[in-house]
Amino acid sequence: MSDREDVAILGAGMHPWGKWGRNFVEYGVAAAQAALTDAGIEWPEVQFVSGADTMRNGYPGYVAGATFAQALGWTGAQVASSYAACASGVTAIAAARAQILAGLCDVALVVGADTTPKGFLAPNSGVRGDDPDWLRFRLLGATNPTYFALYARHRMEAYGATTDDFAAVKVKNARHGLLNPNARYRKEVTLDEVKASPIVADPLRLLDICATSDGGAALVLTSMDFARRHLGADAGRSGSGVARIRAVSTVTPTYPQTIIELPGFATDSTAGIGGRPELTFKQSIARRAYEEAGLGPDDLDTAEVYDLSTAMELDWYEQIGLCSVGDAEALLRSGATALGGRIPVNPSGGLGSFGEAVPAQAIAQVCELTWQVRGQAGDRQVDGARTAMSINQGLFGHGSAVIVSR
Amino acid sequence: MPKTRVPAVEGWFTTDESAPELIGARGTVTGSYFWPVALASSANPTAPTEPREAVRLSRRGTLWSWTTNEYKPPEPYVSSDPFVPYTVCAVELAAEGMTVLGQLARGVDPHSLRFGQEMELALGVLYEDDAHEYTVWSWKPVADGGQEGGAR
Structure with missing residues (x-):
């Protein structure tokens, strides 16, 4: 079976969900580090950072890709930020996958994190009669x-x-x-x-x-070729054994x-x-x-x-x-x-x-x-x-x- | 002095106390209906820029579902103090092929509602201040034996 249209999921990581009340960036960084460790990839190897945005944490949330990249330390990686409400995470995955499948990069990091207020999700403040x-x-x-x-x-x-x-x-x-x-x-x-x-x-x-929670999740996505090279002799997860999208x-x-x-x-x-x-x-x-x-x-x-x-x-x-x-x-x-x-x-x-x-x-x-x-x-x-x-x-x-x- | 009645939103419904209507639009090419018009939130993809003519939507439809909110919602909803639970209805309009939300008219017992029953548009007070009552469209059950409805 051809896997030319697949991308590998080399790493997955999460910050536990809860009501921790801390800055969302902390959760995103923790999840990213867990995913990178899982993948056996160092942060500077990441060529594309794809952030899923949060609308409830001020400007850093609107530009989440750059926010996480800065918090991990600028490396000159390419970056994008996506917002699609509950679908934001998959929009960010889609952006990273497209970069990989287009041959524009081999290693991408997808990160989303949020800190949520208590109670009902409410609209943004102000009088907005056309929203x-x-x-x-x-x-x-x-x-x-x-x-x-x-x-x-x-x-x-x-x-x-x-x-x-x-x-x-x-x-x-x-x-x-x-x-x-x-x-x-x-x-x-x-x-x-x-x-x-x-x-x-x-x-x-x-x-x-469902309640509203704080949490963070991240994935390291790579081309299938990169995954094979990277995993090499790791028979348990190499070749067809790697998780792929x-x-x-x-x-x-x-x-x-x-x-x-x-x-x-x-x-x-x-x-x-x-x-x-x-x-x-x-x-x-x-x-x-x-x-x-x-x-x-x-x-x-x-x-x-x-x-x-x-x-x-x-x-x-x-x-x-x-x-x-x-x-x-x-x-x-x-x-x-x-x-x-x-x-x-x-x-x-x-x-x-x-x-x-x-x-x-x-x-x-x-x-x-x-x-x-x-x-x-x-x-x-x-x-x-x-x-x-x-x-x-x-x-x-x-x-x-x-x-x-x- | 009686308070002045003003609509809580302009141009979404007529303010005829006895027979309010939703102010919609109909595409002159596709025949699709649109409401609320002011939000310009939807188009028929076969003719996205078709001219639209103003129409009034059917005043009657059938009850698709409903729910009573037991908790005070966040702003910008203007809650009474103390908070009074309110019911939201989804009503299907046959001629337009649309389901339209609206609060259940105040004073109607939500426990009396049943699926598929005929509902009729009413005008209600959403909230008030010292000088005004702000009105909104709402749904109320049609009294037995009532006859009317259909698109115009």
């Missing part, structure tokens, strides 16, 4: 959990989901996260505890909704978008030319990744999906093709998506165990895939994992999916 993200709070009081709850209640009506199903996602992911030293929440959660937690936006309760999907939606998305006030109209699209946005993100890799859902051994809410994890089962639309609850109840099941989902513990550190999260998903396909995921290892997908979706229409294989 839908400001207006949705102003005119509707539509927080992020408002949208998650609208989807969740619709699942209950359309597909027979129950609040017990939602709670079961939390219980499963808490069991996974318990085994992950980088997770913020590392304890078992019972169905009763979920159902006793306060309602945020019905039918979703506090433990159905098979596909990156950063697609936009296709008009008309028929599901109400953050931070919108309305869906697109299906009344005009174009009618209903064949795929939902989430489906199209996965479809593009599958097509690029020449793979399908049956080829996956595990997946990391963006469980901003427990109910949203169920949406993803269907949208990435693990089951038909309307069958996610049955798949969950069968145990297939728990560790030990047919297709474990969120073996890392997911956002339910991490909380979201926006620019770091999509990179952290790929760190988990890397460790899974290398067989280095410790007690949360998916047996025999060789191919895995991460997927999420950024505000305002940024798709984000990666397929990793060994």
Whole structure:
């Protein structure tokens, strides 16, 4: 099999998630150093730095690539910074991958980190009457959990989901996260505890909704040729044994978008030319990744999906093709998506165990895939994992999916 | 002295107390509807610069989903003091093929809502200050037996 369109993941590293309250740059540097150590690469060897931006930490966050490069010590490397909301990390990965595949560099470092405030993610301050993200709070009081709850209640009506199903996602992911030293929440959660937690936006309760966290994640990406040369006689990880990126999907939606998305006030109209699209946005993100890799859902051994809410994890089962639309609850109840099941989902513990550190999260998903396909995921290892997908979706229409294989 | 009623946002809805309407647009080439128009946030890719004509959207639709927010949201939402939970509805408009968000009209018990029920646009007070009441579009259940609706 040709791997000319692949890039190697030589190193993965994270700063543990939490509510540490320190400068985001610290987390990014710690994650970068961990990834470089994992790769056996010295910082001055990095030719391209790709930063995922944070919007909540002032100017250094807007130019995260340069911020991390400076904190590691200027070396004259090429640099880029990306912002795509929750998809920022994969946009940064896509930039690094393109540089490598174009032959413009051999070694790239991707870094994302965030320090988040307590409570709801709020819009930037000031009066901004032309910014839908400001207006949705102003005119509707539509927080992020408002949208998650609208989807969740619709699942209950359309597909027979129950609040017990939602709670079961939390219980499963808490069991996974318990085994992950980088997770913020590392304890078992019972169905009763979920159902006793306060309602945020019905039918979703506090433990159905992911928190916001501090954290950092980084990857060292290289050309396949560089990886072979670098690993040399390291038989365990050389050649086809190296984790590699098979596909990156950063697609936009296709008009008309028929599901109400953050931070919108309305869906697109299906009344005009174009009618209903064949795929939902989430489906199209996965479809593009599958097509690029020449793979399908049956080829996956595990997946990391963006469980901003427990109910949203169920949406993803269907949208990435693990089951038909309307069958996610049955798949969950069968145990297939728990560790030990047919297709474990969120073996890392997911956002339910991490909380979201926006620019770091999509990179952290790929760190988990890397460790899974290398067989280095410790007690949360998916047996025999060789191919895995991460997927999420950024505000305002940024798709984000990666397929990793060994 | 009674407070002056002003819309919380200009140009998104009419302020007819008894029968407010959302002020939308329709592409003259594609026939696609757009709302809110002021945000210019979407276009039909087959004719992205098509001329648009002003239209009023259907006043009635069916309830797709809803949720009640139990926690005080961050600014710029203007919360009452003490905070009162509020409900957000997603309503499907058949003629336009759109789902439109809006708060549930104050005073309607969200526990009385049911999926697919017919909803109608209403005008409500979002917040107020010493001199003004700031109005906003909202959704309320259609009283049984009501008949009206459709695009214009």
